[in-house]
Amino acid sequence: MTNELMQRVEAHLNVIYPDQNCQDLSQQLVSTMGIAIDAKAPVPFTNLWDQNDIYLITYGDSLIDESLSPGQRPLQSLHHFIRNYLQQVISAVHILPFYPYSSDDGFAVIDYYQVNESLGDWQDIQAISEDVKVMADVVINxxxxxxxxxxxxxxxxxxxxxxxxxxxxxxxxxxxxxxxxxxxxxxxxxxxxxxxxxxxxxxxxxxFDFRNPIVLNEFVSILNYYLEQGITIFRFDAVAFLWKEAGTSCLNLPQTHEIVRLLRLLVEHKNPQAVIITETNIPNRQNLMYFGNANEAHAIYNFSLPPLLINTLVTGDCTHLKTWLMSLPPAQNGTAYFNFIASHDGVGLRPVEGLLSEEETDLLINTMVSFGGRVSWRALKGGRNQPYEINISLYDALSGTVNGPDSLQKQRFICAHAIMLGIEGIPAIYIHSFFGTQNDLERVNLSNQNRCINRHKWNYPELQGHLGNAFSHHAQVFEELTALIKLRKQQKAFHPNATQFTLHLGVQLFGFWRQSLDRRQSIFCISNVTCEPQPLSLADLNLIDMGDWRDLITGQTFTNVRECITLAPYQTVWISN
Structure with missing residues (x-):
């Protein structure tokens, strides 16, 4: 154990607890984390990911099957699905809270040190971690x-x-x-x-009251325990609310950021390959603060992406998505955006505050409600309420446009994923997106919880039947999406930290350019975000007239860099050299 580590831990603690004996407390935290005496500091600004990293987001019991063997546990069904369907597709799985709980589908944790026996046990978690990396929730607030x-x-x-x-x-x-x-x-x-x-x-x-250092030490103990169970990725749930102080918003306070930095310091000295991801469903600028100076979160949830992308595809206008992408600072090495467009929660509306007007937000909400969605609210000062999130499955969110449903739902859905898979960051795909799962209104009615609309529990044999039926939209979505992911993983220009520039191709075509870190590969990613065919002049891309360019998705080759091509409704091209 180096004196340097102790000094760094103590420096963080002095900020958090200026009135405490931080020297003794730093020794206690380092001991609780079980850091080896000869532990070396990780190399800063190191990327712990590349273009092969694709995350699956799922509940431990999203797939239920008792037919594989007597007493088959949901975590074993999940493991079977990963091994048999996603082995060449994903690199990590985020298993949403798998602990004993009392409400909120796992986010009201009863015991952080146990696996919910209805799901399985720690051996099941360890078995999954031998095939893919496992991300676990640290419900820290x-x-x-x-x-x-x-x-x-x-x-x-x-x-x-x-x-x-x-x-x-x-x-x-x-x-x-x-x-x-x-x-x-x-x-x-x-x-x-x-x-x-x-x-x-x-x-x-x-x-929790983190003004009490014993609470902090308890969470250090929890993190150490998870590391010992084979978990290497931690999602800090609702961390922005962690520190409270009278007379403030109690959101994103300096002590919160300092605690995240401290926990990262301890975790990465225990395991240099461990990754911390902060879940902060807040306005975009506040969210970016959790990168720190590559010394806070390794990755942050890109919360503005889902509502902006859905808005783009239902309005046929990419103006706001393009403006946002241009304003997004490149993540420096050692940090990355965590990109998702569907999850167990709803489509957050706080992350588009200042990005969409009130009228545009209302139009988006009304369109989603017309597709079967629900709206959840938050309280404002003065007793007023404001829409907080839209609750809807992504497949049904893309049922049509602001003009109503149409026959292009699947094309629009695949287009959304093609855009997400191309932009800077690590992609994460909700399990229900792999199947095009639709709104579960029955669960909403039974639970009286809006979020249950997108938390369907599949009977695994029934799902396998759908995936084996070429005429099922579930099978078609799974085949197209997994093929797109496998293609993406082969491209160095899709490294999460590869260079990215936004293209200006009007409002009907959304485009950006990626270049690999070694500068050997370029990819122009262009999507038609409308329900009508759109022309694309390759001359607008300024392609270098040296060798052929090819659309990686269709295989089409372009020998004339000045020709004009037509993109079908919601078609995406990845034009590469």
Missing amino acids: HCSARSGWFENFKQGKDPGNDFFFTASPDEDTSLVVRPRTHDLLKQVITPDGSKYVWCTFSHDQVD
Whole structure:
């Protein structure tokens, strides 16, 4: 253990806990993480990814099958699916919270050290990690109100008695940024009388108090435990809300950023290949801050991409998507954007604040509602509510345009993924996007939860039947999407940190240029984002007239760099040298 590491840990702690004995605390954290005495600092600005990295996002029980063997567990079904369908497609799997929980489909964690027995056990997680990298959620802002820690809090016992953030109901919390509409504080009776616990997300999700260093040490212990189980990628859930301070928004506070930097420092000294990804569903500029100076998150969720891309494809106008892409700073080496266009949550609307006008946002919302979507709300100052996210499956979100449904749903859906797979960053694909899963309105009605619309649970044998039927749209989507991914993985110009420039081809054609880090390959990525054929003049791309250029997707070769071609509705071309 180097003195340099101890000094760096202590420096972070001095910012977070200026009134604490940070020398002793730094020794405790390093010991809890189990960092070897001879551990070396990782080389800074090192990319731990390349163009072969594709993530799968899934719940542990998105596939349910008891036919493979008696007592088949969902995590084993997931492993079977990865081995038999995605072995050459993905490099990592994000298994959404697989711990015992009480609500929010896993994000109200009861016990961070256990696997939900209805899903499987740690051996199942370890088995998956032998085939692909595993990303696990670190639900760091809050835990379940039914957890052992909170039960101890209510009884005035340790551990847990001082784990949770409390505030007076008379305190002015009007500046606090809220993602929900319920009351912020929850009254709890304890041996010391009534206390009011802070609940950012729901009254079943009670917020931790990181002003207590014991809470920080507990999460260091959790991270170390996950590393020992074979997990190497960590998603810090809702981390932007972590630190609370009276008279502030309680969002993105300096101590929050300092804690992320500290946890990264400890994790990467334990395992230099480990990756931290921050999940911060907030306006774009605030989100970018979590890169730090390549010393905070390795990757950040690119939250503005889903709503902007959907908006582009339903309006047939790429103006806002193009403007956003031009404003996106290149991620420096050692950091990357984490790109996704569908997930277990809804399509966030906060990330397009300042990017779409109120009228444009309303049109997007109304279009999604007409395709079967739902809207979730958040509370604003003064008791007003504002749309927070749209809840809809991506396949149904692309059912048509602002003019209504049409017959180009699948083409529009594949176009969305072709764009995501091409832009700078690491692509992550929700399991239901592989199949073109549609809105699950039955689950919404049964659960009374809008987000369940996009959390379908497939009967695995039934799904396999669909995937074996060439006439099924599920099979067609799976075949086209996996073929596109395999093609992408072969292109060095699609390295997550490869050079990117936005092209100006009007509003009907969305385009950008990628160049490999060794400058040996260029790819011009152009998509027709409309429901009508669109002309593309190759002269507008300024292709160098040396050798043939070829569309990687169709194989079409272009010998005349000044010819004009026509792109079918929602067709994408990857023109490469």
